[in-house]
Amino acid sequence: MTTTADTPVTTRTHAPLGRLLGAELRWVLRRPRTLVVLGLLALVPLAIAIGVATAGGPPSGRGPGLVAEIAGNGFVLPVVALGLALALLLPLAVAQAAADAIAGEAATGTLRGLLLAPVGRVRLVVMKSAGVVMVAVLAVLLIAVVGMVAGTVVVGGAQGTLVTLSGTTLGVGEALGRIALVAVWTVGQLLAVGAVALAISTLTEHPLVVLASVLGGLIVFGVLSAIPSLEWLQPVLLTTGFSAGTDVLRDPLPFDNLWSSTIRALVYIAIGLVVTVVRMRRRDA
């Protein structure tokens, strides 16, 4: 291949992957709505902490629930906050990142620019996945850290220990380990949502379609799992495992639900990524 008089700086046919990833992560973090969503998610543990602190003693009339468990037991707060947020808020945050990643770029006309550069179509999926993973990790990390701080400051730990649902007491190291475990597990569940959302994102030019699909999917899954005659569907539904996170509050730690929900998430991730790559390779821009 001949070159013109102005010799290009390099003869590479692809930009270095590291530079692509850096540009993508910077773009995700500079997008105002990413920051707004992360900020709102940080309010979840704060709201729970304030609720627990102002409620005072155990609520009358009802048995002690998970939230009541937080009273005087601050390290439970991040676990409960992650569990609550995983029901809807965290999946929506990840779905939004996935929606902006491909459908949003198509809507602003920037996807064309990426393909013309050219960023290879498979590399584009890698780059876009990295952005979604980062949002999932940041969101979970934020809730866990704010939860721990709010738990210890507002609620107060029982001398830095964690009293499990089973009544035993764990030391600081063990408690932090349990929180880290639930955080990593939550990221895994979110990546399953993210992979599916990314696949939907390759099918449309409208980011809202992705958000609506994920929201609708979560609701439908919830309804399906509430119908007793459809119990056989449970192993297939991603949302079935969403409640497994609070298992880390039990002692000894029951791994079976955490494990099966993680396998289920991996299957969703695989399917989502395959659809994304296949669709992206054929997509017009």
Added chain:
Amino acid sequence: MTTAPGTLDVVPFPDGPTPDDQPAPAARVRGLRKTFGRVVAVDGVDLDLPSGAIVGMLGPNGSGKTTLIRMLLGLTRPTAGHVELLGRTGDDLPAALPDVGALVEGPGFHPFLSGRDNLRRAAATEPRLAGDLGAPVDAALERVGLTEAARRRYRGYSLGMKQRLGLAAALLVPRRLVVLDEPTNGLDPAGTRDVRRVIAELHDAGTTVLLSSHLLAEVEAVCTHVAVLQRGSLLVSGELSGLLDAGAGELVVTTDDPDAALDALRAAGAGPYLRDGGVVVPSGPLEPPDVVSALVHWGVGVWEVHRRRAHLEELFARLTEEDA
């Protein structure tokens, strides 16, 4: 372009390889067709973009210009036909893209980033750039006259500034081919001049330029070649001067006594007529010296006689009306 036996990645063109005495065209398409459902957007187009040329692609709205460009750049798969871009075809086509700059279907940028940050993001994806990306970004901004507004958010840009930023993205790297789809949309006269200057600079550097436009005067002013599309088909393509000369031949006489001039020329055997205050002598038996001497002998004061070059507008009107 030769293919090693057994490899299938290079699809030979029906009309065989380019002769050795001519440089290979920067791009060429053969039998290109694209349908969207039952709508035929592009139908059997054969077109060469000669290396180093400025090719103006003309056509009414919806004539298939943008679809043709999108297929040329690999953004859309042709329904049938071949595309060769800088010697690359088929699945290998994207390998040509680092040397191709394009502004297609309007500029696409993120509203929450400044013009400069948008360009930096584009620069990060350019395979040909290495090391510090700031210098090429600033140079491209300077070249399109956006240095002052570089730090403002894209959200606040005027239509013309957006268009300039799109042009800057196409110029981030020295290119072998630059494709500009309606580049002067929304530009003020100064902006239009800037685009012409940039195209001239690209031409001087040996870059092939494909300019799609519906502004005939713009194409006539800057292009060396034209291709006219209508309803997805190529009506004509070739060197601009050749196409215009084919439609020329009239002499236009400027005089202060048109009636006497008409009498003189009729007497001399021409079929003159008046248009816009000038006397038009269609090409016929009289050569220009005969026309002038006939007028002078009749005593008509002649201010000016010139051979009129056909304007692209007439050529275009003739072509598109014939077809209609």
